[in-house]
Amino acid sequence: MVLRASELTVGDSRDEVVVDNLTRTQIVQYAGASGDFNPLHTDDLYAREVAGYPGVFAHGMLGMGLLGKALTSWVGDGRLTSFGVRFRAQIWPGDTLTARLSVSALRTDEGVPYADITAVVVNQDGAEVIAGNATARLDP
Numbered sequence: 001m002v003l004r005a006s007e008l009t010v011g012d013s014r015d016e017v018v019v020d021n022l023t024r025t026q027i028v029q030y031a032g033a034s035g036d037f038n039p040l041h042t043d044d045l046y047a048r049e050v051a052g053y054p055g056v057f058a059h060g061m062l063g064m065g066l067l068g069k070a071l072t073s074w075v076g077d078g079r080l081t082s083f084g085v086r087f088r089a090q091i092w093p094g095d096t097l098t099a100r101l102s103v104s105a106l107r108t109d110e111g112v113p114y115a116d117i118t119a120v121v122v123n124q125d126g127a128e129v130i131a132g133n134a135t136a137r138l139d140p
Contacts, residue, residue, distance in 0.1 A: 002139055004140065008103055009106070014100075075115070075136035081114070086131050090129070102118045116134075117133065
């Protein structure tokens with residue numbers, strides 16, 4: 001699917017559940033894929049007794065990757081020209097995460113249409129765990 005500028009207006013939005021009941025296995029799989037074996041993400045005893053957290057939590061970049069997947073599912077592969085986030089809170093095993101995307105601006109640069117998108121991830125309690133922005137190149 002390729003999103004077209006003619007199909008969008010400012011304020012258009014989309015919600016997508018990007019993970020339902022995140023598992024510790026998924027977190028460890030991400031550690032393996034990324035090469036980031038920080039014990040905060042892989043060792044429950046370390047996370048609790050050394051670092052003082054309730055247990056292990058997901059890598060921020062795992063959450064960002066899930067948000068990026070939601071963005072490209074909406075605008076199309078190869079369309080993002082910028083994407084940045086701030087990590088607001090930990091993502092815990094058992095969390096269900098929803099990406100909330102909203103068109104904040106539509107513009108044209110040298111004849112090419114772009115959409116600026118506000119992107120957040122919330123957990124099952126509605127708490128914002130990631131906040132960001134993206135820009136996507138659109139077809140007319």
